[in-house]
Amino acid sequence: MDNQTVSTSRTQTIFRIILGSIMVLAAIGHLTFQRDEFQAQVPNWIPLSKDLVVILSGLVELGFGLSMIFWKKERVKIGIALALFYILIFPGNIAQYMNGTDAFGLDTDTKRLVRLFFQPVLVIWALWSTDALRYLKNKF
Template identity: 65%
Template sequence: MENIKTSKSQNFFRILLGIFMIMAAIGHFTFQRADFQAQVPNWIPLDKDLVVILSGIVEIALGLSMVFLTKYKVQAGIALAVFYVLVFPGNIAQYLNGSNAFGLDTDQARLMRLFFQPVLIFVSLWSSGAIGFFRKIKRGEEAKG
């Protein structure tokens, strides 16, 4: 993939999102472990603590990639967006099961959380330049067709 130019605001949000992911990963391993376990859907056939640890490892890798792997920022942004899609069932499970975690102790608060995930997906794609990359691909295909 070619290197996509990003604005200062995109870089700021990419780094901010990366730091957010690193902090979330630390929470997976320490003080928010029980909260993250509450989000693991019951239908996942693995120990909830194992899922939290594994997802924390992925989060720290993605966070570090968003901050430091600027040459691969598009790939990191796409990977982070895919990760957000993959963990979304956990947010749905928290809402459907009425699990209290992260201070979300009402159905309304848990429902509002569901609408935040698409925002994270968009920010990961926009801030990394992935949206611009997809637009370039589309224009290239249209020129060939």
């Protein structure tokens, strides 16, 4: 991928930095004060300690967040990777809904269900703000 030929608008850049900042904040929560809440989203079928999954995913989110903010040269690859990450963690959101687990103020089935519809928004946001959406459209 030759990201040097891909340019983003000022709006895309602002939204890329906002999303990167959200990822850094989420990572801080994973690693500190929100660990219990993030553990509520780890599906029971994952054969690892829920705390370990939360710590590892927090480190991954920290990497994505910092990369979204600072690693402009590889933003298309980062956008695609972050979109894939959002898809991979979606089963945790589904598990939270299916198990009726309260976390992050999602204390009803309706709230947990509505939240499921926001994951595609994050996928599109990651792809659009990094211009990966245009890259993929032109590639295929």
